[in-house]
Amino acid sequence: MNDKAFEMNGVGRQYRHFSLDNIDLSLAKGGIMGLIGPNGAGKSTIIRILMGLVAADHGDIKVLGHPMQASQAKAKADIGYVSEDMRLYKNATLNWHMAFIEKIFPNQWDNQYADLLLKKFDLIANQKIKGMSHGQRVKAGILLMLARHPKLLILDEPTTGLDPVARKEVINELMAVLADEDRSILFSSHNTQDVEQLSDQITFIDRGHLVSSDDKESFLEKWRRVRLIVNENHAITVNNQIKEVTKIGHTLSLVINNFDEHILADLTSKGGNIQQVDYMSLEEIFVAEVEAKRQGVTQ
Amino acid sequence: MKTTIPNSSTTKPSVIKSLVIKDIQLNIYPVLAYLLVGLLSLWLLTLEHIGIFYGGAVIMLSMIIIVGAHMVITTVTTERNEHNLAFIMSLPITFIQYTHAKIIANLVVFLSFWLIIVSGLMLVIFTQAEIPNGLAVYALILMLEMVAVFILVLSVGIISESHAWTIVVISITNISLSLFMFWLSSIEGIKNHMEATSPVWNSTALIIIAAEVGFMILCLGLTYYLQSRKRDFL
Numbered sequence: 001m002n003d004k005a006f007e008m009n010g011v012g013r014q015y016r017h018f019s020l021d022n023i024d025l026s027l028a029k030g031g032i033m034g035l036i037g038p039n040g041a042g043k044s045t046i047i048r049i050l051m052g053l054v055a056a057d058h059g060d061i062k063v064l065g066h067p068m069q070a071s072q073a074k075a076k077a078d079i080g081y082v083s084e085d086m087r088l089y090k091n092a093t094l095n096w097h098m099a100f101i102e103k104i105f106p107n108q109w110d111n112q113y114a115d116l117l118l119k120k121f122d123l124i125a126n127q128k129i130k131g132m133s134h135g136q137r138v139k140a141g142i143l144l145m146l147a148r149h150p151k152l153l154i155l156d157e158p159t160t161g162l163d164p165v166a167r168k169e170v171i172n173e174l175m176a177v178l179a180d181e182d183r184s185i186l187f188s189s190h191n192t193q194d195v196e197q198l199s200d201q202i203t204f205i206d207r208g209h210l211v212s213s214d215d216k217e218s219f220l221e222k223w224r225r226v227r228l229i230v231n232e233n234h235a236i237t238v239n240n241q242i243k244e245v246t247k248i249g250h251t252l253s254l255v256i257n258n259f260d261e262h263i264l265a266d267l268t269s270k271g272g273n274i275q276q277v278d279y280m281s282l283e284e285i286f287v288a289e290v291e292a293k294r295q296g297v298t299q
Numbered sequence: 300m301k302t303t304i305p306n307s308s309t310t311k312p313s314v315i316k317s318l319v320i321k322d323i324q325l326n327i328y329p330v331l332a333y334l335l336v337g338l339l340s341l342w343l344l345t346l347e348h349i350g351i352f353y354g355g356a357v358i359m360l361s362m363i364i365i366v367g368a369h370m371v372i373t374t375v376t377t378e379r380n381e382h383n384l385a386f387i388m389s390l391p392i393t394f395i396q397y398t399h400a401k402i403i404a405n406l407v408v409f410l411s412f413w414l415i416i417v418s419g420l421m422l423v424i425f426t427q428a429e430i431p432n433g434l435a436v437y438a439l440i441l442m443l444e445m446v447a448v449f450i451l452v453l454s455v456g457i458i459s460e461s462h463a464w465t466i467v468v469i470s471i472t473n474i475s476l477s478l479f480m481f482w483l484s485s486i487e488g489i490k491n492h493m494e495a496t497s498p499v500w501n502s503t504a505l506i507i508i509a510a511e512v513g514f515m516i517l518c519l520g521l522t523y524y525l526q527s528r529k530r531d532f533l
Contacts, residue, residue, distance in 0.1 A: 048533055053388055055530035073314075073391045081389035087382040089325060096324075103317045104390055141386070 004062070005029050005152050005184030006050055011059030013045060020045050020208045023059070027184055027201065029151075034195030034216075035188035036286050037205035043188040044083070046205070047156045050186070051081055064152055077105075080150030082141045084157035090130035094123060094140050098147070105148040114147035121169060135166030142170060146177060153177070153185045159194050171197055192283040202282065204289050211293045216282075223285045224259040226267065227276040228252050234271035243292050255280070255288050314392050315400045322374045322404035330366055330408055334415065337362040341419040345427055359416060360445070360476065366412050367449035368469050370405050375456040376465050388532055398457060398526045402519065405453050410446070417442050433495030436504050437483060443511045444479055448472040450515045454522040483507075 007026040013019065020042045027033045037043045048054035050063055052072030061068040066075035088097055102109040118125055121139040129137060138158060145153065153174075159167045171194055177183055178198070189195050195202065202219055204211035214222075230236065230252050238245055241263055244255035252272065256263060264274055280288070340362060343355025378384050387397065420442070424435050451472065456465040483489055488503025 048531075051389065052393075053385075053531070053533045069393075073393050073396065076389065077391040079389070081385075083385055085382050086385040086389070088386060089383055090381065092325060100317065100321055103320075104314055 003029055004065075005031065006063045006186070007061070008046070008050070009060045011046075011049060011056045011061055013049065013054065013056050018042070018045075018208060020049075020056075023210050025203060025210065025213060027186060029184055030182055031201055032178060032185040032187065032199045033201040033203055033213075034199030035186060035203050035205060036190065036192055036195055036282070037188075038190060038290075041205040042208040043205055044156055045208075047083070047154055047186070047188060051079065051154060052076065078151040080145035080148065080153045082138075082145050082153075082155050082158050084160045086141060088129045088137065088140060088144075091128060093126050093128050094118075094132075094143075095125040097129070097140070097144055098125065101144050101148060108148040108150075110147050110149060113149075114143060117143040117147060117173070120173060135162050138162060139166065139170060142173065146173070151183065153183065153187075155185065155187045157189055158187075159189060159191060167194070174198055192281070192286055196282040204286055206290045206293060209293070211289050219282065219285050220279055222258055223280045223288060224256045225278045225280050225284070226254045226256055226264070226274065227278075228254070228267060228272040228274045230272050236267060236270050236272055243288055251275075255284075257288070257292065314390055315396055315403070318387065318390075318392070318397070318400035319404040319407065322370075322400070323408060326370060326373055326408065329369060330412065333362050333366045333369070334412060337366075337412070337416050338419065341416070341423055344420070344423045344430075347429065359420070363413060363416060363442075363445050363449075364469075364473060364476075367409050367445075367452060370408050371449075371453050371456040371465060371469075372462070374404060375401055375453070376460065376462045379460050380462060385533055394529060394532045395523070395527060397532075398523065401457055402453065402522070405449075409449050413442065413446060431494045432497050433492045433499060435498040436500060437489055437493050440483060440489070440504060440507050440511070441480060443508060444476070444483075447511045447514045447518075448476070450518045454518040457522055458525050 005027045008023050011023045011025075012021055018040070023046060025046070035043050035046065045054060049056050049061060050068065052063075052069040052075065055069055063075040064078050066072075068075060088094075098114055102111075117123075121136075121143060123132075123136060123140055123143065127136075129140065132140065138161075142158065155174075159170055162170065174185070174187075175198065178185070185198070187195060187198055196216065199216055201213070201215050203213040212219075228236075229250050231250070234252075236242065236245065236252060236254070241256055241258055242254050243257050244253075246253040254267075264277070268274060337359060340355045340358035343351050343358065346352065346355070378387070388394070392400075417439070420438055421435060424430050424438060425432055452465060452468050455468045459465065484493070486503060486507075488501050489507075492499035492501070
């Protein structure tokens with residue numbers, strides 16, 4: 001039995017001004033992966049390839065055990081997909097959309113849960129989509145997806161453009177969904193806060209390349225920001241571990257990868273007086289990872 | 300709230316049917332309005348005044364063109380422009396099944412409308428003493444040309460996924476309708492029997508009808524061929 005929600009091996013796609021290069025990525029069933037990257041990094045392309053909406057030039061893709069694009073209909077029966085650029089029919093009501101989805105998924109659609117979500121999201125079933133705010137439309141799309149209990153949720157920037165209250169409602173509901181251990185989620189965003197809150201596995205993408213993919217705790221444990229006072233003769237420079245050195249007067253701020261206690265002793269021996277060691281936020285780690293990767297590529 | 304996830308493998312394989320019904324539901328009111336005007340135009344054809352008769356004929360032809368254009372634009376190109384396609388393609392269907400649904404929905408609506416109007420037209424021709432029954436052949440060929448043009452517009456809409464190209468083809472085929480009517484009424488095998496007391500289904504008429512049907516099949520065949528070669532659906 002396949003224990004992966006999805007698997008991508010050596011997947012690539014060449015466009016005129018962008019290419020997705022040899023992506024190897026997988027998510028275990030029940031896992032929650034956050035896909036982080038700047039705009040144009042390739043997040044949506046990866047997601048569209050996974051959904052069978054875009055064909056890869058090469059590589060193998062399996063979603064819920066089904067090869068893509070060949071068996072996309074079978075795979076999509078168990079995938080719930082919401083993307084930032086997805087729109088419902090503006091002249092139809094949410095009720096109409098609910099009836100439409102229920103007709104397509106008669107055995108999966110859960111009316112009770114749909115009603116619960118209507119209340120939680122503060123949506124009116126008889127309201128036409130064109131009368132809804134952007135936040136309400138996004139929540140309507142998420143309701144339609146969740147109320148049929150898909151095994152894999154693929155969310156492409158679902159919180160983009162939402163006000164803080166709507167964003168919290170959506171994130172909270174997604175977190176509630178995570179209580180079901182069989183449910184897997186792939187969640188793309190350039191909002192690292194959302195990803196940090198939801199995901200247990202993080203993947204960084206930049207310029208069509210997979211920068212790194214690891215569990216959230218490993219990322220947070222691996223990186224530190226160290227502030228230290230130095231004299232004029234210090235010998236602290238960028239190396240394999242010290243990814244960034246910023247000097248303000250006699251104070252150095254270092255971004256350190258693969259942090260361990262030994263590096264502090266090493267910094268002290270090189271003329272530094274350690275003042276502060278801080279964990280970094282996911283956003284800071286993302287920027288550091290991307291810059292390190294870009295420097296590695298250009299060196 | 301349910302605590303277990305229902306087995307999706309039992310989901311009915313009726314997605315195409317649901318998509319067809321969806322397109323019909325979302326367009327039923329404007330189509331019924333066009334039908335009402337179409338039926339009114341048939342009544343105008345029964346009035347004796349020649350000016351009203353021609354007015355009725357123009358309205359009838361216009362309604363057939365409009366219902367076809369409306370269906371293709373709202374169900375195919377607008378769906379893409381307004382990003383509904385991402386919602387539809389997230390459902391358990393392939394792009395070819397999506398193409399089936401679009402073709403079936405459009406043909407069902409257009410041909411139902413067309414059949415009602417053509418039946419009414421034939422009724423007018425065969426019941427009105429002032430209108431020669433021989434005109435039925437010319438009328439049917441003209442009506443089939445409109446089906447062929449509709450299928451061409453539908454094919455262009457589905458293949459190009461472009462509002463602009465679809466509107467260009469609608470405009471060109473609109474202009475061509477007058478030329479087709481002029482050309483058809485100038486062909487001896489058709490012209491000589493338009494005033495006849497009963498329809499004459501000669502080889503000229505049958506060849507033109509066969510060519511029209513062949514054109515329809517060609518358009519549909521090309522649509523499926525080109526759709527099957529597409530790699531990206533968004």
